[in-house]
Amino acid sequence: MKLYIAEKPSLGRAIAAALPKPHRNCKTHIELGNGDVVSWCIGHILAQADPEDYDATLKKWRMESLPIVPEQWQLKPISRTRSQLTVLRKLVKQADEIIHAGDPDREGQLLVDEVIDYFNISKKKKSTIKRLLISDLNLPAVQRALKSLKPNSDFMPLSISALARSRADWLYGINLTRAYTLQGQKTGYNSVLSVGRVQTPLLGLVVRREQEIAKFNSKAFYQVQAHLSLQVNEAVSFTAKWQPSDNCQPYCDEEGRVLVRALAENVVKRIDNQPATVSKLESNEKQQAAPLPFNLSQLQISAAKQFSMNAKLVLDVCQTLYERHKLITYPRSDCRYLPKEQLKQARGIVNTLAKSSLPCNKPAQGANTSLVSKAWNDKKITAHHAIIPTEKSPENISLNTFEKNIYLMIVRQYLVQFYPAYIYQQTKISLLIAGGNFVSQAKIEKQQGWQVLFPKSKKTQAADEQEQTLPPLTKGQILHCQQGELLEKHTSPPQSFTDATLLAAMTGISRYVSDPAIKKVLKDTDGLGTDATRAGIIDLLFKRGFLQRHGKAITATEVGIALINALPEMATLPDMTAQWEATLTAISEKNASYLSFMQPLTKTVTEMVYSASQQSFAGLPKVAFKPKRGKGNFKKKTAKKPAKKSG
Structure with missing residues (x-):
């Protein structure tokens, strides 16, 4: 029996639609006509274990127990999806062959890999696992992908990169949040000082920008x-x-x-x-x-400029266009290039757009598909490619204003590839x-x-x-x-960050790096976070009450400013984190190893924990507040329970 493991039910159903019928649809899987099975995760169904899972005494926050560095890393089931994990365990045991069908990116690779590893299958069985890469949920695209299975072992560096990122976020977030919170409590600050490997330097960018504006004198x-x-x-x-x-x-x-x-x-x-x-x-x-097709970050930046849409809204709209409407390819992409194989579908896509009643019909009619832009470059492709329209017609599909705007942006960026310079x-x-x-x-x-x-x-x-x-x-x-x-x-003062400029700062972080040696190492494409995580990180800072909006301007709140002013400079600058992101990219490209990333990171976290014990947090307010979910008002929160893993 072949077992296909997708990342989400929607992807699983798309795969099953291209496989032998009749189907028996179950809540947790689909049984195919030839005896094979398609099942799925429901996003992450495993999570990094909490400190107290390693040692019950670590449930209480104490400075002397820091840093917490697991000798043997552990994962644990997420309670709400435990039943799906149980079904997958049974199916994996029964399967003769496993096809990994996680999303085509770093996180999607790890998400299914870690589930398979959790079940401790034999080395022989693991060596035969195939990788199915799907970036378009329409039937013809899925059928083509099923004919192009690759050895899952080819994608091991991508998985190791994601694993290193996950463990780095745990080490950094757990240890430094506890250390700084405990120090803050000594001065009467009664809330959690949430610190993250990516979120804190990003908050630092906003705080420093506002400080520059405040002290600016025009000349x-x-x-x-x-x-x-x-x-x-x-x-x-x-x-x-x-x-x-x-x-x-x-x-x-x-x-x-x-x-x-x-x-x-x-x-x-x-x-x-x-x-x-x-x-x-x-x-x-x-x-x-012509400009290259969009990756997610460039799409978010363009949508923020043109339609004032924030990063999370753009990502949510893209997921709907991909999963529900099947009008675009996989959206969480960091790539702006296309495989040459895709040229075979170009004429069909352009002809479909030319026949539609949307405003893209005339540009599509003027496109010359015999032109091949620099976007088609196999050497630039990793697990996924740029976001482009699929062959599915947008006719008779009801799109809301946001969906229509984003779809037409993606379409235009694709059509310009078939226009002259x-x-x-x-x-x-x-x-x-x-x-x-x-x-x-x-x-x-x-x-x-x-x-x-x-x-x-x-x-x-x-x-x-x-x-x-x-x-x-x-x-x-x-x-x-x-x-x-x-x-x-x-002279004019610097402008407050907006959704567009904050995303641009994250993607081109080398412009904000102060250390000349690190700046030299980084490229403009090495940034804070990844295309798939940036929207969530920005949204997290708003939810934690560290950022606020004034029209299009994004500024730091009083609590956000106080946190950055209280932390050591090393924790608030993008230098260290940006270099780590570059190393994570190098791991995925087989140019660096897991240990070359984790060993110096662990050493740095240890040094920062010690530094926190010497840090004064006297500038923090005595009482801190946290916004209620979806509200603008606040409620008190104590620092007694451990902070969640932060980004």
Whole structure:
């Protein structure tokens, strides 16, 4: 008997639909016509054991019992899904062959692997396990996936990476939450100080941003613009901007902006009614390829900008589009590329979209499926690919506004792969006027290409209309500067985080890393958390009363600020956690080992526990509060029971 183990019932039913009938549908599994069985987990049905499961004395929080580091890690059944675990145990024992059908990502790989390992099956049986990767729940896609089973052992690094992350979150969250809570209690703070490997550095980003805004002092800076004509007494043809020389740097800020008005005024006087020589001229045709299809984070960022949707709402909508409507592929993806094999379905998908009554029909009719963009790259594919529309028609499917908006965003990002590049002519000139260097540039659109699918806003159109053009010029040509103009501007404070910018900060965390050595190691794609977990982490900080919203702005609450101010800097900066995330990625790519991650992490947690015992939490309020579920008001909470595992 073959046993297919899916991650969720919806996936299990989709698999069964592609397998021999008749079916006998049971609550916990589906028996197939050929004697095989499809069953499922219900999300996580096992969890990391609690400290008291290792030692009953650890139920009481004591500083002297920290750090808690299990010698032999244990999992325990989640009570609400224990019956499903019992059924799976029986089915695994009966099965001659097991097909792992977890979701196609790091967590999905571990979720089913750990269930199979929990049953202690033989090495021989384990070596024969196959991996079924499904990213589209429609019948043709499932049938194709069933013909492409792979050895589950090929995905062991992905599972080990997820296991390391799970244990790291436990070690970090359990030990540091207990340590800091116990220290907080000494100063009268009567609530849990929840600390997490990812959530705390993320909260630290928000707190520091608000602190920067609070202490910001705007300062004036000055620019000089030259108004130029081809000859004396002709109308002004274009303008050029002064570039301060090295000699001016003592009067500039770190970004090269002139802070001394008299210096700029002097330049204005010097260039009035003076000849201007074209010292350099560059004109190049440039091409801009279509943006890649979405992964989850980029979709969340775009939806936040365009529709003000928060990360969790976008993820929930995607899950509905994937599981219920079957209109998109697997959404919890961190990949923006597609396998070349998918090109076989491209024409069918585009034709389906072209026949629909949705606004995507005309863009689909204009798509050229013979074009192959850089999105199709097998070397960039791991367990899953970018989020794209499926072959299923959206006709006669009732979508709410959120679902329709997200679906059309995904569709557009897929269709642009079949449009030509955006082409423009970029011209840049340098001029010498009274010994000063001035620069002017212009862009002329030659082919709209894929940008035809992204209509410009009225604001953008107005800006384009105001953009200057440059007359035909040659190097060495003498022009006339009719006059100089002084422009006084003022520096602006940093902006509060929004859903879009906070997600962007998490995905490109290297920009916020302070340690130069770590910054050098990290790439822009190494971030805090994963595409699948970021929405949950942000939502968790709101639920714990650490973050709040003011319109689109996300700011820290008084409790959130107090927590960051009380913690040692190491726990609130993204440096350490960002580097750990990079190592987790390296493990999944076979470029690092489990021990290379866990050993230094355990050492760091031990050091941080000791540091917490020396830390003063005098700045915390004497009484802390926790928001009621779904409410804006608060109720008291004591610190007597252990904190849940945090992210």
